[in-house]
Structure formats: C-alpha cells, structure tokens
Amino acid sequence: MAFGFPAKYSETVEYPGATRDAVRNAAAYAFDILGWEYVESSSGDFVVRTGINLNSWGERFTVSLLEPGCVMVESRCLFFQVFDWGNNKRSVERFLAHFEGRLTRNILEPKPEPEHFDANGRTPVGRIIGDVE
Secondary structure, three states: OOEOOOOEEEEEEEOOOOOHHHHHHHHHHHHHHHOOOEEEOOOOOEEEEEOOEOOEOOEEEEEEEEEOOEEEEEEEEOOOOOEOOOHHHHHHHHHHHHHHHHHHHHHHOOOOOOOOOOOOOOOHHHHHHHHHO
C-alpha cells in the first residue's frame, strides 16, 4: 500500500534489444487487452485515466519510453488521495504482465520476412508447381 500525496507507484524496466516500435506495439496491445483507452503524446508516451472504483477516485497511468529498451510505468491517484490500498501497484503489475508477454514474443520470435520471389522470379506456388512437373 502506497502512502504519499497523491499516492503513486512506478517501476522502470529495461528490455535489452527491444526497439522503440516493439515497445510501442506491446504497450498498445496491453492497453487493448486491459480495456484501457489510451492517448499517445507527441513524445511517444502513453497516458490513461482510469475511472472511479471502490479503492480509488481514479488513476493517471503513464508509460514513458525513456530510451530504446527502457520503459517507466507509473500509476498515480487522482485528486487528493493519500492511500491507494495497493491499487496503483496492481495496475502496474497487470499492465507489465501483458506488456512483457507481448514484447518477449516479438523479441524472441520475430516474424520472418515472407519469401515471395526466388532468384528466377518464381512465387512459392510457382516453385511448387515447377518442382512437380
């Protein structure tokens, strides 16, 4: 449970080898899975405002791309809330679970470039047909 004015929780994580585009795509994916509507700023940061619930008057959730492969995630209570009852930390952990899963799949299993034409200008179907004849 965080105590502060306003209550907040942040975490900075590094993902060596992650490109800025891969991080942006993973963040957008995590927001979509969580059902959070986000806005991307001109600097590449993402901002979400969550609604009021039993534990909070709402949160301002920010994902900042500090440099390639380095991400800061922060959840901060709105208004004058001193205790967050662990809500900010749970929000960050939920986001990072989806974010890291997507980012890891993109880094470890990148989609290979499709092979369209070979040196003779044949398509994959043309190569198969040519091999059969």
